[in-house]
Amino acid sequence: RRAMKVSVSMDTQKVLGGDFYNKVCGHLKLLEKEYFGLEFRHHSGNYVWLELLKPLVKQIRCKFIVKFFPPDPGQLKRGLTRYLFALQIKQDLSNGSLTCNDNSAALLVSHILQSEIGDYDEELDCQHLEMKHYVPNQEYLDHKIIKFHKKHRGLSPANSDIQLLEVARKLDMYGIRPYPAYDGEGMRINLAVTHSGVLVFQGNTKINTFSWAKIRKLSFKRKHFLIKLHDKPSCKDTLEFAMASRDVCKSFWKMCVEYHAFFRLAEEPKAIHKTLLSCKGSSFRYR
Template sequence: FNKVCGHLKLLEKEYFGLEFRHPTFSATKEAKCSFYFLSPPSDTSDLFFRFIVKFFPPDPGQLKRGLTRYLFALQIKQDLSNGSLTCNDNSAALLVSHILQSELGDYDEELDYQHLEMKHYVPNQEYLDHKIIKLHKRHKGVSPADSDIQLLEVARKLDMYGIRPHAAHDGEGMRINLAVTHSGVLVFQGNTKINTFSWAKIRKLSFKRKHFLIKLYDTVGPSCKDTLEFAMASRDVCKSFWKTCVEYHAFFKLAEEPKPIHKTLLSCKGSTFRYSGRTQKQLLECMGSGEKRPLCYER
């Protein structure tokens, strides 16, 4: 990870991480690890190892460097094309129009149609070509760097922005997805958010074997359970999601990197895992306001 960041001259590296995937790890065919690895199975034909955006801030305007924004734009582009960033047709067309402006420059009808025939940016793109090109025409004169900013501004307003679903079952056996964001732990049915547990409501997160536990403060409501339990595909998948929650909470909510002995609301008995690295607050303070010196990089 450090080699990649050094090669890219990436200063806001805490927003990024390493992803290791294999279809057998969960029902969603995705298992995410930050800097730790699950033991790979004997069949490695479907293994993927990638450098990815790990923490999605609520406001991409907090990203101080042009290179960071460009890498975020590439992640949004990938999430859009593989269907993980779902949205309505109008939003999809607008996102792709900003991508075209970034990649091709100003509108050219013939070039636009040729490019959209060769490149697949979004599912069902063939039904959106006309709308994409019409929107691209409006972006005349916008630079690639500004196109990145506008792309991220559209993406951050989408319900599935930065969402990495983890398949689970609730206490009644209903299939749901869990996800963690800057604001807390979310519960989805398909792509519809049905519950939000903000960090302020959560007393503790833990796991026991393949069961993920959310313990709430009593003040949340007298009629509510103080402990919610979700069953996941395996202990490894459950622990992986718990570690992601630990890191998200530390990065977005703590003022500084937690000390080795520091016990947070996400501490789990028997586990000494903690977030390692600068928090977002430290990162923003370190980067200061805006870019002091433009960094040249190849798009």
């Protein structure tokens, strides 16, 4: 189990981002490829997603990670897809982006142990936890990790991955990629997008949720991200958030477009004359 690093040889002068992405997924023998994406650092310093219809040569230097986090990753059809999701959870846990309380962290690590070394063995567990660090401040959690690991006897690596995803999906920070911003009162917050809509965090605490059903339109104007809600007499119908730059703001807006479209793909096609997520001056559409 290693980080998702893939080396694929292609002539980058002639291929589109989508060609390269398909080559990566073919190399991995990955069928449920729609949940993943290739991320790279833009010249502005921000991380953005590889665009499939643009030439690869203008983007490149990508890393393969989960792009769309479904509400229940245990329902993914393929074992390989679940395995890659488990790798992503493991990576997010180790770098501190998947924050949680001590009990949840210990439970997650215990499932990783079961998957990597099998059933509990006191000496082996201690040696493994000394050599590998799965979560910040792990040394304070060793006893809890071992206590949980004892209960997983008999679980196969594949079932351990399913249990890991089951714990992870219930965490507030599951699948969250925060974008720093300021609200209308100048308060520093983080914005994020999930399958259910746009979320607002203060630190690691979720303070507001704007479900897709509540949102009439999302747009951006320079470095300001705008959420227009369906008219309600009791509250302001347009919320404005200031972000670091136009590039950051547009990147987050594009991510919202993609999430909104992706998690509506299972619905029956309808004739839509005006999209919910639109912005003047941008021709970006998710395919």
